[in-house]
Every structure is written in structure tokens, then in C-alpha cells.
Amino acid sequence: MSVITIASSKGGPGKTTVCQALATSLAGELRVVALDADPTQALSRWAANAYEGPPIEVLAEPDETRLAHLIAAKADAADLVLVDTAGFGNRAATVAMTSADAVLVPSLSGEADVTEAEKTIRLVAALAQAARREIPARVLLNRVRRTTLARHAAAELEAAGLPRMTVTLSDLVAYGEMTYSGRLAASGQPAAEIAALIAELRELGWVSVHALQQHVAS
Amino acid sequence: MKTLKQRSANSRPSPEAALSIATTAAPNLPPAQLGSRDRPTTLNIRLRSSTFAAITGRARERGMTIKQVLCQALADAGVAVAEADLEDRTPRRRG
Numbered sequence: 001m002s003v004i005t006i007a008s009s010k011g012g013p014g015k016t017t018v019c020q021a022l023a024t025s026l027a028g029e030l031r032v033v034a035l036d037a038d039p040t041q042a043l044s045r046w047a048a049n050a051y052e053g054p055p056i057e058v059l060a061e062p063d064e065t066r067l068a069h070l071i072a073a074k075a076d077a078a079d080l081v082l083v084d085t086a087g088f089g090n091r092a093a094t095v096a097m098t099s100a101d102a103v104l105v106p107s108l109s110g111e112a113d114v115t116e117a118e119k120t121i122r123l124v125a126a127l128a129q130a131a132r133r134e135i136p137a138r139v140l141l142n143r144v145r146r147t148t149l150a151r152h153a154a155a156e157l158e159a160a161g162l163p164r165m166t167v168t169l170s171d172l173v174a175y176g177e178m179t180y181s182g183r184l185a186a187s188g189q190p191a192a193e194i195a196a197l198i199a200e201l202r203e204l205g206w207v208s209v210h211a212l213q214q215h216v217a218s
Numbered sequence: 219m220k221t222l223k224q225r226s227a228n229s230r231p232s233p234e235a236a237l238s239i240a241t242t243a244a245p246n247l248p249p250a251q252l253g254s255r256d257r258p259t260t261l262n263i264r265l266r267s268s269t270f271a272a273i274t275g276r277a278r279e280r281g282m283t284i285k286q287v288l289c290q291a292l293a294d295a296g297v298a299v300a301e302a303d304l305e306d307r308t309p310r311r312r313g
Contacts, residue, residue, distance in 0.1 A: 003230065072233045091244075126243050
């Protein structure tokens with residue numbers, strides 16, 4: 001029903017972690033499909049070896065042609081399709097952004113991260129124009145600490161006119177632990193942050209409230 | 219009566235359209251997976267001219283490459299042909 005691509009042309013801003021956290025937290029309510037378009041297959045390995053929560057269908061597909069067809073097929077069958085992409089400009093990520101209903105662009109606070117987040121947002125805008133449809137995209141500041149650097153990164157995004165999520169994710173050990181344990185703590189700061197992120201995604205209409213209600217009712 | 223298309227019908231593009239849009243908007247990007255364990259190799263075979271003519275004729279009829287005709291026949295016969303060998307990957311000029 002809803003396709004969210006998680007992308008950035010920079011490696012290491014937390015794309016896979018965000019994908020894991022969203023999938024883990026939404027799988028109980030929604031039929032979630034996660035497509036792993038990153039050839040490192042970190043998401044697929046996590047799903048196969050560590051994940052312990054409600055069922056998520058995870059499929060690895062770095063080939064852009066097959067990925068395009070997979071997204072179309074799964075978008076019809078699932079409530080939410082998350083597409084995790086590789087951390088460099090590549091065809092599969094571009095196709096995933098073109099096919100998405102929305103694009104989430106995780107970014108750290110460093111200059112290179114913010115610059116690549118901007119490039120990714122601009123690419124989504126170009127793809128949306130070429131496709132003659134709206135593809136909303138927002139930067140999600142990740143691994144944020146209460147420092148001047150984080151405030152500066154937020155100011156830089158604002159100055160560049162880049163839309164960003166109000167919610168930010170903190171630099172917490174729990175997110176790293178989730179990649180090994182396959183679960184995110186049900187309470188505490190990480191759970192609250194992901195819940196706030198999901199609430200904002202719902203508010204934006206990126207995660208369908210209708211699907212949530214339908215699934216809970218059935 | 220003119221058929222005027224809606225400028226921003228916000229439906230997802232078809233897979234073919236998404237591929238085409240992505241290629242047009244960002245033509246120089248590499249594939250996500252640069253290397254593959256299933257590396258390409260070469261097969262040379264000597265055939266009678268009549269066999270070769272029959273294969274090329276069939277390829278022309280079906281709008282396929284010679285390699286596709288051969289690989290498709292092998293796949294139909296149960297040989298495990300890699301999916302990449304069933305695709306037309308002939309480089310084409312733009313414009």
C-alpha cells in the first residue's frame with residue numbers, strides 16, 4: 001500500500017538501522033515487506049539470523065530491473081514496503097526512489113553526510129519531476145547528540161531548504177544492539193523515539209492509518 | 219476530443235516506467251552490485267551454415283538475439299540457464 005525507500009548516497013548514516021527499527025516496530029500491526037537492495041545484505045542477514053519479532057518478509061534484490069518489479073508486486077500485497085538501499089549513487093536506489101511513495105534520508109551531522117543528504121533530496125526532486133508525480137522526501141537526523149555540531153547540521157539543512165523530520169534519533173547503544181539481538185527494547189528512549197518517528201510518518205501520510213486500522217480490525 | 223493527461227496523478231509508475239525514468243534522470247549511475255560470482259564467460263561453437271541461418275532466422279522472427287534463442291531453448295529443455303543470459307543486453311545507442 002505504501003512504499004518508503006530509505007536512501008542516501010552516503011554510506012553509514014543508519015539506513016539499515018532505521019529500516020530495522022521501523023520494520024520491528026510496525027510488523028505487529030502491519031504486513032511489512034522489507035526489500036534489501038544493498039548488495040552487502042545487512043538487512044537480509046539480520047532478518048535471517050537475528051530478528052525475533054512478528055513476521056516480516058525480507059527479500060534481497062540489488063538488481064534494478066528485478067527490484068522495480070518486486071516493489072510493484074509487493075506494494076499491492078503489503079501494507080508497508082520498506083526499501084533499504086546501498087550507500088552510494090546506484091541504479092537500484094534510483095529505481096527504488098522513483099517507485100516510492102516517500103523517501104526517508106537518514107543523515108549524520110558531519111559535513112559530508114549533510115552534503116550527500118542534500119544530493120539525495122535533489123535527486124528525488126528530479127525523479128519526481130521526471131515521473132510527473134510527488135515523491136516527498138525528508139532528512140532524518142540520526143545518531144544525534146546534544147551538541148553544537150547537531151544544531152549546526154540542523155541549521156545547515158534548514159539553510160539549504162531541505163525538508164527534515166521533526167523527530168531525530170539519538171546516538172544510543174540500543175540501536176546497535178538491535179542489529180545483533182534482533183529486537184528493540186519495548187520501553188525507554190529508543191522505543192519512544194521510534195514511536196515518535198512512526199507517529200510523524202503517520203501524520204505525513206507515509207504510513208497509512210487506514211491500513212493500520214484495517215489490519216488491527218481483521 | 220483531446221486526451222489531456224493529469225500532470226500529477228500521484229500513482230506509482232509501472233516497473234518499466236520507473237526504470238526508464240531512473241535511467242533518464244540519472245544515466246551515469248552504476249549498478250548496485252558491481253561484481254557477481256556468476257561471472258560471464260565465452261562459448262564458441264562451430265555450426266553448419268544452415269543451422270546458423272535457421273537460428274538467426276528464428277531470432278529475427280522473434281525479435282531476439284541469437285544468444286537469447288539458444289539460451290531460451292536450453293532453458294526450455296531444463297538446463298539451468300542464468301536469468302541474465304535470457305535477457306537482451308545488447309548495447310544500444312541513445313537518441
